[in-house]
Amino acid sequence: MTFPQGGPGGPQGFGPGRGNDPRRGNDPRDPRNNMNVPQGNKPNKPWYKQVWVWIVVLILAALVGLQVNRALAPKTISTQDGLTILMKQPEQLKRATITEGHQTVSLELKSDFKKTVNKREVNYGKRVVFYYVFGQSTQVVKAVEDVTKTNSDYTFNSEVPSESWINVLITTLLPMLLLIGAMWWVTRSMGGSQGLFGMGGGADKSRVPDSEIPKTKFSDVAGEEAAVQEVEEIKDFLKDPEKYRRLGARIPRGVLLYGPPGTGKTLLARAIAGEAGVPFYAMAGSDFVEMFVGLGASRVRELFDEAKKHSPAIIFIDEIDAVGRKRGSGMNGGHDEREQTLNQLLVEMDGFDNNTGLIVIAATNRPDVLDNALLRPGRFDRQVGVEAPDLEGREAILRVHAKGKPFVPDIDLHMIAVRTPGFTGADLANVLNEAALLTARSNAQLIDNRAIDEAIDRVMEGPRRHTHSMALEELRNTAYHESGHALVAAAMHHTDPVTKVTILPRGRALGYTAVMPTEDRYSESREGLLDQMAYAMGGRTAEEIVFHDPTTGASNDIEKATRIARTMIMEYGFSTRLGAVKWNSAEPQGDDISNIAPHPYSEKTQEIIDDEVHELVENAHTEAWKVLNDNRDLLDQMVTELLDKETLNEKDLKRIFSTIKKAPERRQWLSDPNRPDSDRPPVAIPEKLRKYAKEAEEREEERLKQQ
Numbered sequence: 001m002t003f004p005q006g007g008p009g010g011p012q013g014f015g016p017g018r019g020n021d022p023r024r025g026n027d028p029r030d031p032r033n034n035m036n037v038p039q040g041n042k043p044n045k046p047w048y049k050q051v052w053v054w055i056v057v058l059i060l061a062a063l064v065g066l067q068v069n070r071a072l073a074p075k076t077i078s079t080q081d082g083l084t085i086l087m088k089q090p091e092q093l094k095r096a097t098i099t100e101g102h103q104t105v106s107l108e109l110k111s112d113f114k115k116t117v118n119k120r121e122v123n124y125g126k127r128v129v130f131y132y133v134f135g136q137s138t139q140v141v142k143a144v145e146d147v148t149k150t151n152s153d154y155t156f157n158s159e160v161p162s163e164s165w166i167n168v169l170i171t172t173l174l175p176m177l178l179l180i181g182a183m184w185w186v187t188r189s190m191g192g193s194q195g196l197f198g199m200g201g202g203a204d205k206s207r208v209p210d211s212e213i214p215k216t217k218f219s220d221v222a223g224e225e226a227a228v229q230e231v232e233e234i235k236d237f238l239k240d241p242e243k244y245r246r247l248g249a250r251i252p253r254g255v256l257l258y259g260p261p262g263t264g265k266t267l268l269a270r271a272i273a274g275e276a277g278v279p280f281y282a283m284a285g286s287d288f289v290e291m292f293v294g295l296g297a298s299r300v301r302e303l304f305d306e307a308k309k310h311s312p313a314i315i316f317i318d319e320i321d322a323v324g325r326k327r328g329s330g331m332n333g334g335h336d337e338r339e340q341t342l343n344q345l346l347v348e349m350d351g352f353d354n355n356t357g358l359i360v361i362a363a364t365n366r367p368d369v370l371d372n373a374l375l376r377p378g379r380f381d382r383q384v385g386v387e388a389p390d391l392e393g394r395e396a397i398l399r400v401h402a403k404g405k406p407f408v409p410d411i412d413l414h415m416i417a418v419r420t421p422g423f424t425g426a427d428l429a430n431v432l433n434e435a436a437l438l439t440a441r442s443n444a445q446l447i448d449n450r451a452i453d454e455a456i457d458r459v460m461e462g463p464r465r466h467t468h469s470m471a472l473e474e475l476r477n478t479a480y481h482e483s484g485h486a487l488v489a490a491a492m493h494h495t496d497p498v499t500k501v502t503i504l505p506r507g508r509a510l511g512y513t514a515v516m517p518t519e520d521r522y523s524e525s526r527e528g529l530l531d532q533m534a535y536a537m538g539g540r541t542a543e544e545i546v547f548h549d550p551t552t553g554a555s556n557d558i559e560k561a562t563r564i565a566r567t568m569i570m571e572y573g574f575s576t577r578l579g580a581v582k583w584n585s586a587e588p589q590g591d592d593i594s595n596i597a598p599h600p601y602s603e604k605t606q607e608i609i610d611d612e613v614h615e616l617v618e619n620a621h622t623e624a625w626k627v628l629n630d631n632r633d634l635l636d637q638m639v640t641e642l643l644d645k646e647t648l649n650e651k652d653l654k655r656i657f658s659t660i661k662k663a664p665e666r667r668q669w670l671s672d673p674n675r676p677d678s679d680r681p682p683v684a685i686p687e688k689l690r691k692y693a694k695e696a697e698e699r700e701e702e703r704l705k706q707q
């Protein structure tokens, strides 16, 4: 990472108002401000685990001990009549005798008293008279004199405890010993073998993270409305578990947030806790596993115990795939520790009652590798996708992170969003941060478009160096392709309604069109399959109609249409020429080619199959062609809107398709025209059922309108 030049001390460092430079604002969402402060998922070590804390404590203890020792030891000796003798070396004193008139004091010492007088050392022996006596008008310093004249009145037994070394011991060493003992106890109960100060094992991590009630709110999570909506209920539950208990509602214990890195899973989890105002216990899956053998499982247990004590609460396990991978999938065998930890996690999740008010949220970007046991009902049975944001979402995220940054007036966050398809929230935060750094480096005051351009390039990392116009053409191509699918689906009579069309790259596909089955289908009619084939061909056909030059991006469409045609002929008996016969045999076993069973049909049948499949696919192709040609206006309109908005939702699509020219009905199908046939219609669907369905539809309309 590069930092702007001219740090403190540099000539530019002292510009006016530097302290208030908004570029250095303390927006908590500014990634610079939490670059090294992981958001809760790597909790800070508690104070009692920090080595330096203990060193300070030891030093303080020693100082206090010495002070106490001094305080207890006789500094002064009070005589019977209230005189005080100030002792410089009280530990040397054996007996003190006040002389007559309080002029001198005679001391009996334990060892010879020596003093340098005129650069010569003089030994005064053990009995000396030399100290001041306070309480007299004159301070007598009668130096060395053998005291013979003692006044018994003043003689007192000031036997200074000769056990003063015990004193030292008690006042200094004992507290230290107590402290060391306490520390040993704390560290031991905390994870055992790592020894004092957590230094021994190098694993001085806390076992149970500190909890906190995050300040993050749903409004901090931009562009993830769908995900937020899905977790809203969890927030409500945590806020008022009683309401749900009364209704006997089963609230999920576990919620799995999945999606690419940096899309805001951690952020969302924190926001749930923040909105509900409950403590948030965060831990990363890898924290469990790095531990010594057997510790992962006990950490899980302690984490749950601790959270239960403070429920309602949220436990957040980031990177759950570190513990939650499918069991027995380790290449190198030695995954006992991980599996033990996973088992403990499963036990804990089964073990708490829904009414505890405890919710476990886990995050992963590899939901596919998770052990199925984790996803079973009662565990992480609620799964919420946190996807890379679409255009609108990116703009919203940019707005969140642009707060507190100074931009030139003509900056256009919408255009930045347009230019960053596929960027996650973390990427976008990064773009703005990088732009701020670049601006600071060039000593400019405001972030401008040039800085943003460069920041986007940097964050994009790697040479995705399309020229811009090429990227745009590709985008338009994708828009036509996806619109083609959507239009054909909408024009057919037996297809599900299209709910979403996007040209946002996603995985390997350039864009996608989502259709939503209106009901669970257990069977598909012949007409339905024909419609699906036309729908599959729609993308490729649109490219042909518009560009007269289809791209390889459409190969998937052809494959899908062909597969449907093949099953229609070979499995479902939808071929007039071949009849209702199942033609395909069992699938080959494994990869072994020699296992492939010979075709259970003749060469001649094979030829007919090929013909029929070809005919079905080409018919679908023609049907799609006709629909798109008839609706070319709508096709162009869709593309225009897609290029503008990148994603069209259900409401947009309904509006666009309201004037669609439907595909012509197909010729009625008779498997064999020679069979006797009747024109008798099927029984009518009862009025009651129709009414019910109509009402449901109206409610659906209402819901759409409200969106």
Ligand SMILES: Nc1ncnc2c1ncn2[C@@H]1O[C@H](COP(=O)(O)OP(=O)(O)OP(=O)(O)O)[C@@H](O)[C@H]1O
Pocket: 029, 031, 039, 220, 221, 222, 223, 224, 260, 261, 262, 263, 264, 265, 266, 267, 268, 318, 363, 364, 365, 397, 400, 424, 425, 426, 427, 429
């Ligand atoms: N939807 C969003 N809205 C606002 N900011 C976001 C969003 N998504 C990500 N960010 C920014 O990116 C940072 C990183 O996001 P976060 O750690 O929540 O992602 P994550 O999905 O948990 O990633 P990972 O899978 O790598 O843990 C956030 O702290 C925030 O600054």
Ligand SMILES: [Zn+2]
Pocket: 481, 485, 539, 540, 553, 554, 556, 557
């Ligand atoms: Zn396609």
